[in-house]
Amino acid sequence: MAGLTTPQAFSHRLSPSERPSTGILGLLATQVLMEVRRYRRLPEYFIGVVVLPVILYTMFGLPEAGKVLPRGTDVGAMMFVSFGCYGVVSQALFSFGGELAAERGKGWLRRLRATPMPMWVYFAGKVALNLVFTAVTLVGMAAVAVVAGGVSFDPLRLLACGGLIVTGVLAFSTMGSAIAYWVRPRAVATIVNLVFLPLSFLSGFFYPLDQLPGVFTTIAQALPTHHFGLLAWGLMGPAEDMDAFGNPATGSTTLHVVVVLAWWSACGLLTVLGYRRDLDRERS
Numbered sequence: 001m002a003g004l005t006t007p008q009a010f011s012h013r014l015s016p017s018e019r020p021s022t023g024i025l026g027l028l029a030t031q032v033l034m035e036v037r038r039y040r041r042l043p044e045y046f047i048g049v050v051v052l053p054v055i056l057y058t059m060f061g062l063p064e065a066g067k068v069l070p071r072g073t074d075v076g077a078m079m080f081v082s083f084g085c086y087g088v089v090s091q092a093l094f095s096f097g098g099e100l101a102a103e104r105g106k107g108w109l110r111r112l113r114a115t116p117m118p119m120w121v122y123f124a125g126k127v128a129l130n131l132v133f134t135a136v137t138l139v140g141m142a143a144v145a146v147v148a149g150g151v152s153f154d155p156l157r158l159l160a161c162g163g164l165i166v167t168g169v170l171a172f173s174t175m176g177s178a179i180a181y182w183v184r185p186r187a188v189a190t191i192v193n194l195v196f197l198p199l200s201f202l203s204g205f206f207y208p209l210d211q212l213p214g215v216f217t218t219i220a221q222a223l224p225t226h227h228f229g230l231l232a233w234g235l236m237g238p239a240e241d242m243d244a245f246g247n248p249a250t251g252s253t254t255l256h257v258v259v260v261l262a263w264w265s266a267c268g269l270l271t272v273l274g275y276r277r278d279l280d281r282e283r284s
Contacts, residue, residue: 024187031125049095050133053087054140065149069244073237076151078245080141080183081161081232086205087137088168089225094190105185127183130169138162161235168228171260174267181274208246224263227256
């Protein structure tokens with residue numbers, strides 16, 4: 001009919017970078033690109049999620065830079081790990097979980113389910129966006145540490161530690177999504193803060209555990225964030241330096257991985273149950 005625009009004609013009007021790509025990888029790449037473009041228009045969001053950990057490292061990490069632990073690890077490097085772990089947990093809970101809850105509350109996920117796009121592409125796009133943001137945060141902190149603090153990193157340890165911290169987006173994304181699906185959207189911000197702040201303090205991200213009451217150390221043994229932090233600190237420095245830093249290298253690597261994976265699996269199961277609950281409500 002005259003005056004109507006077909007989908008094919010509309011797609012030809014778009015620039016090549018704006019046309020939806022074909023294939024699974026193409027769909028995922030398009031979703032990630034759209035997410036990046038959306039948040040690029042929200043500088044306050046970028047500052048809160050990406051820049052804040054860099055600012056906190058500048059305030060609390062740089063004053064410790066230059067101090068050397070018994071086996072030669074710079075305290076500034078260990079603080080880099082602390083605030084890197086803080087940043088990745090923040091990404092998973094506030095960025096991934098908080099945004100998921102907001103879009104769920106607005107009915108956006110319900111609309112997406114009515115489209116041909118697989119829902120896993122939506123979730124994968126969110127995770128990929130947070131992987132990018134986490135990598136940017138780590139690069140920013142490392143640059144501040146080296147340029148402003150004169151921190152001397154072991155290149156291999158820095159790469160290994162940075163790679164592990166980035167995977168924290170995957171490890172803790174299910175925690176964020178579980179909160180998003182089981183808490184009312186308007187209450188998510190409050191609940192996330194109630195979860196995030198204790199996790200950060202009890203895991204030794206802000207203060208070494210040996211400076212906290214003994215009961216907190218006991219609680220920390222059950223937290224995935226603490227075990228994740230021990231894995232990351234262990235990649236940055238040897239056990240003796242971890243002890244001197246105040247977060248003793250307790251437990252084995254296997255134990256740390258098992259605890260993190262157990263929490264990831266449990267929160268993933270809660271997410272699936274919450275997702276199915278939403279589907280059942282739509283069908284009823």
